[in-house]
Amino acid sequence: MNDCDGHRPWSRRRVLGLSAAGLGLAGLAGPLGGAMARSSSAAEIDGVPLPFDPTAGLRAFNHGRLIQEGGRAVRVFEVRARSLTLPLRRATRFKAWTLDGTVPGPSLRARVGERLRVIFHNDDSTSHSLHFHGVHPAAMDGIEPVLFNGSRTYEFDLPSAGLYPYHCHVAPVTRHVGKGLFGLLIVDPLQPRPPADELVLVMGGYDLRNEGHNDLYAFNGIPDHFHRQPIRIRQHQLVRLYLLNMVEFDGPLTFHIHANDFEILRQGSRGEFRERADVITLGVAERQILEFRYPFPGRYMFHPHQDQVAEKGCMGLFEVVAA
Ligand SMILES: [Cu+2]
Numbered sequence: 287m288n289d290c291d292g293h294r295p296w297s298r299r300r301v302l303g304l305s306a307a308g309l310g311l312a313g314l315a316g317p318l319g320g321a322m323a324r325s326s327s328a329a330e331i332d333g334v335p336l337p338f339d340p341t342a343g344l345r346a347f348n349h350g351r352l353i354q355e356g357g358r359a360v361r362v363f364e365v366r367a368r369s370l371t372l373p374l375r376r377a378t379r380f381k382a383w384t385l386d387g388t389v390p391g392p393s394l395r396a397r398v399g400e401r402l403r404v405i406f407h408n409d410d411s412t413s414h415s416l417h418f419h420g421v422h423p424a425a426m427d428g429i430e431p432v433l434f435n436g437s438r439t440y441e442f443d444l445p446s447a448g449l450y451p452y453h454c455h456v457a458p459v460t461r462h463v464g465k466g467l468f469g470l471l472i473v474d475p476l477q478p479r480p481p482a483d484e485l486v487l488v489m490g491g492y493d494l495r496n497e498g499h500n501d502l503y504a505f506n507g508i509p510d511h512f513h514r515q516p517i518r519i520r521q522h523q524l525v526r527l528y529l530l531n532m533v534e535f536d537g538p539l540t541f542h543i544h545a546n547d548f549e550i551l552r553q554g555s556r557g558e559f560r561e562r563a564d565v566i567t568l569g570v571a572e573r574q575i576l577e578f579r580y581p582f583p584g585r586y587m588f589h590p591h592q593d594q595v596a597e598k599g600c601m602g603l604f605e606v607v608a609a
Contacts, residue, residue, distance in 0.1 A: 329341065329342075329511075329515075331373045331374075331375065331376060331508070332376045334373045336372075336373065336508060336511075337370050337371075337372065337387060338387060338388040338389075338507070340505070340506040340507055340508050340511045340512070340515075341511070341512075341515050341517070343388055343390075343393075343486070343506050343507070344485045344486060344487070344506065344517060345483075345484065345485060345486075346392070346393060346486075347393050347395040347472070347484075347486075348363065348392040348393060348394050348395060349361075349395050349396075350362050350363040350394065350395075350396070351363075352400070355401075358401060359397075359399070359400045359401065360400065360401045360402075360403050361396045361397075361400045361401070361402055361403065362403045362404075362405070363392075363394055363402075363403070363404045363405065364404075364405045364406075364407065365385050365386055365391065365392065365394075365404060365405070365406050365407070365416065366385065366386055366387075366406075366407045366408075366409050367383060367384070367385055367406070367407070367408045367409060367410045367414045367454070367467065368383075368384060368387065368409040368410050369381055369382070369383055369384070369410050369411070369412075370382050370383075370384045370387060372389065372466075372507070372508070374492060374494075374502055374504075374508065374509050374599075375502070375509060375510075375599075378494065378502070380465075380492060380494060381465070382465055382466040382507075383410060383412065383414065383454070383462065383465040383466050383467050384466050384467070385416075385466075385467060385469060388507065389466035389490065389504075389506075389507035390466070390468050390469040390470065390486075390488040390490065390506065390507060390530075390532070391452070391466075391467070391468065391469030392469060393469065393470050393471075393472060393486045393528070394452075394469065394470070394471045394472070395471075395472045395474065396444055396471065396472070396473050396474070397444075397473065397474045397475075397476070398444055398445070398446060398447040398473055398474065398475055398476055399444065399445070399476065400443075400444050401441065401442070401443050401444070402418075402440075402441065402442055402443070402444050402471075403439060403440075403441045404416060404418075404439070404440045404441070405437060405438075405439050406432060406437060406438050406439070406440065407436075407437045408432045408433065408434060408435065408436050408437070408438075409434075409435070410434065411434050412434070412456075413431035413432060413433050413434065413456050414431065414432060414454045414456055414462065414467060415428045415429060415430060415431055415432050415438070415454055415455050415456055416428045416438075416440055416452055416453075416454065416455075417429055417452065417453060417454070417455035418440065418442075418450055418451075418452045418471060419450045419451050419452070419571065420442070420444070420446075420450045420471075421442075421445065421446070422440075422442035422443075423442065426440050426441060426442045427455075428440055428452075428455055429455045431456045444473050446473065447473050447474060447475035447476075448473055448553045449470060449471070449472055449473075449528055449530065449553060449573040449574070449575065450470070450471040450472075450473065451468060451469070451470060451471075451530055451532065451571045451573060452468065452469055452470070452471055453467055453468035453469070453532065453571075454467035454468070459534075460493075460498075460534040460535060461493075461496065463532060463534050464490075464491060464492065464493050464500070464534045464535075466490070466507070468488070468490070468532040469488070470486060470488060470528060470530050470573065472486075472528055479526065480524065481524075482523075482524040482525060482526035482577065483519055483520070483523050483524065483525050483526070484525075484526045484527075484528070485517065485525060485526070485527050485528070486506070486527075486528045486530075487505050487506060487527060487528070487529050487530075487602075488505070488506055488529075488530045488531075488532055489503065489504075489505060489529075489530070489531045489532060489533050489539060489541075489568075489590065489600055490503065490504055490507065490532050490533060491503045491504075491533040491534060491535060491536065491595075492504070492509075493534070493535065498535060499535050500533065500534070500535055500536060500595075500598070501598065502598050502599045503533065503590075503595050503596075503598050503599045503600035504599050504600060505600060505601075505602050509598070509599025509600070510599050510601060510602075511602070512588075512601075512602025512603060513601050513602055513603055516585060516602070516603035516604060516605035517602060517603065517604050517605065518604075518605045518607055519580065519604055519605070519606055519607070520606070520607050520609055521580055521581070521582070521583050521606050521607060521608050521609040522579050522580070522581065522609050523579060523580075523609075524577060524578075524579055525577065525578055525579065525580075526575060526576075526577050527548075527575070527576040527577070527578075528573070528575055529541055529566075529568070529573060529574055529575070529576055530568075530571075530572075530573040531568035531569065531570060531571070531572055531573070532570065532571065533570060533595075534570065536570075536592070536595065537569075538567050538568060538569040538570075538572075539567070539568060539590040539592055539595060539600075540565050540566060540567050540568070540590050540591040540592065541565070541566050541568065541576075541588070541589075541590055542564060542565045542588065542589060542590070542591045543564060543578065543586065543587075543588045543604070544586040544587045544588065545580075545582070545584075545586050546564065546578055546580055546581075546586065547562050547563060547564040547578065548562070548563065548564065548566075548576040548577060548578040549561070549562055549576065549577045549578065550562075550563060550566055550574050550575070550576055551574065551575040551576070551577065552574065553573070553574065553575070565591055580604065580606040582606065583606045583607060583608040584605075584606055585603050585604070585605050585606070586603065586604045586606065587601065587602070587603055588601075588602050588603070588604060589601045589602065
């Protein structure tokens, strides 16, 4: 077995080192690493511990296992669906459907040219599936339900770099996605992008009473988590944000950062091109890569500019630490 250490910019060894520092970049421990250590013990709402730490999930990339089969690279992942009770607010508990115990599910990371193999286990009493965006044969499209205790392997080639959402596609899809069964597959280009503090933010909504509209919203699963626990980044540091909108029921949402603008690395089959903005619009399942640096220390909000969505939990802060 060959592990992915040949995949230099995001080798497993490097990621383990980084997760120890809690950062997307080596050499940035110190004040930020300390902040992360605090945040993992602070993953709670009013004293109720969260079953996962959204702050840790920001910079957690699952590289799977890279093997060689018949002369080609196959990247293998295992993902499990299961139910979990999530504290969303002080007196709000929600029975979520999770992948590997988190909402969103794991940020899977592969490289263009590899073959993807995702072994999906359904440990939940409800049927689920994994449907990946991207180009693949019909048999790998993930629309057939996988029953309780069942497994299914989804396997196809990754011919194009980019960001690809994945989600359960069992009907009603609004409910299966709205209860947490979604995530992001990052397919890195052959030529690695420059080093950066890399973050994943996924917007989701919660229809608490199954009424066809969202009562709460969140970045990375827990409403207002990054408002309570700001995301610490370093002044002048290049931040690369992998951003996905998986909010059902609502129209397109925007994403806005305060006191700065960002470069959008627009994704397309003919390569990336860049533009500058401080607001970007994402329909459901749309995603983009944003890059920015904060020139001044301080706290800065980020949120959809649909302020009614921001006010119901989809709000966070960057805490920019002086270099
Ligand atoms: Cu499902």
